Amino acid sequence: MKKYVFPLILLCCLLIIRCKQKNKSDENKESFFPVLSFIKSQVAQIDTSLYSIKKIVLIDSTHSDTVFVPREEFKNLAKDFLDLPDLTEKKFKDRYIEEKLFDEQINRVSISYKPKKPEEEDIQKQEILIKPDPAEDKIASIFIDRVINNRDSFLHKIMFWQIDRSFQITTISQKPAKPETTTILKVVWGKDDEE
Numbered sequence: 001m002k003k004y005v006f007p008l009i010l011l012c013c014l015l016i017i018r019c020k021q022k023n024k025s026d027e028n029k030e031s032f033f034p035v036l037s038f039i040k041s042q043v044a045q046i047d048t049s050l051y052s053i054k055k056i057v058l059i060d061s062t063h064s065d066t067v068f069v070p071r072e073e074f075k076n077l078a079k080d081f082l083d084l085p086d087l088t089e090k091k092f093k094d095r096y097i098e099e100k101l102f103d104e105q106i107n108r109v110s111i112s113y114k115p116k117k118p119e120e121e122d123i124q125k126q127e128i129l130i131k132p133d134p135a136e137d138k139i140a141s142i143f144i145d146r147v148i149n150n151r152d153s154f155l156h157k158i159m160f161w162q163i164d165r166s167f168q169i170t171t172i173s174q175k176p177a178k179p180e181t182t183t184i185l186k187v188v189w190g191k192d193d194e195e
Contacts, residue, residue: 031088031093032087032088032092032093032096032098032113033088033111033128034086034088035084035086035087035126035128035142035144036081036082036084036085036086036087036088037086037088038139038142039078039081039082039084039142039161040082042161042163042164043074043075043078043081043082046071046074046189047071047074047075049071049189051189051190052068052189053068053069053070053071053073053074053187053188053189054066054067054068054069054187054188054189055067055068055069055077055185055186055187056184056185056186056187056188057183057184057185057186058183058184058186059181059182059183059184060181060182060183061182069187074187074189077185077187078167078187080157080159080169081144081159081161081167081169084123084144084146085122085123087113087123087126094116095115095116095117095120095121096113096114096115096116096121096123097113097114097115097116098111098112098113099111099112099113099114102132107131107132108129108130108131108132108140109129109130109131109132109137110127110128110129110130111127111128111130112125112126112127112128113125113126113127122146122147122148123144123145123146124145124146124147125143125144125145126142126143126144126145127142127143127144128141128142128143129141129142129143138163139163140162140163141160141161141162141163142160142161142163143159143160143161144157144158144159144160144161145157145158145159146159152175152176153173153174153175153176154173154174154175155171155172155173156171156172156173157169157170157171157172158170158172164190165188165189165190166186166187166188166189166190167186167187168184168185168186168187169184169185170182170183170184171183171184171185
């Protein structure tokens with residue numbers, strides 16, 4: 001009996017060590033790209049920049065307004081981006097699928113997140129385009145497709161952030177017994193006319 005006790009204890013110790021290593025590897029799994037943190041850093045950068053900021057609003061393709069806005073207003077204009085759920089939070093890890101692709105034609109790496117159950121999530125798609133570079137990869141743009149369903153309204157926001165240049169939010173809204181409206185907000189602060 002005594003000769004079986006030592007191997008049994010050794011086996012138990014090995015199993016405990018193995019389980020602890022497995023838990024550590026789960027903690028070290030690659031996390032989702034921090035889109036919200038990245039956008040917050042862009043907003044902070046613009047807050048201290050000397051860029052002139054231009055706001056363009058187009059409502060139902062019939063009415064357009066273009067105005068320059070003070071830097072203090074920028075954060076409020078970017079509110080839809082700053083209010084996004086943070087997919088890097090642990091609770092989202094099992095609710096979204098990450099996909100990474102390289103597109104040779106446009107020389108971009110795409111990292112996209114799609115919900116496993118789209119009917120239960122606001123964020124329908126989140127995509128980051130990265131321009132690969134041997135010295136340092138550079139984020140080119142962020143695309144977010146968000147749907148918010150309430151009892152009394154439906155909002156579909158198609159959001160596009162072009163790094164160091166501009167952002168655009170297309171909002172399609174529908175309220176009961178009213179026609180659908182589409183509003184496009186574009187805010188430009190950088191060199192929007194370059195590629």
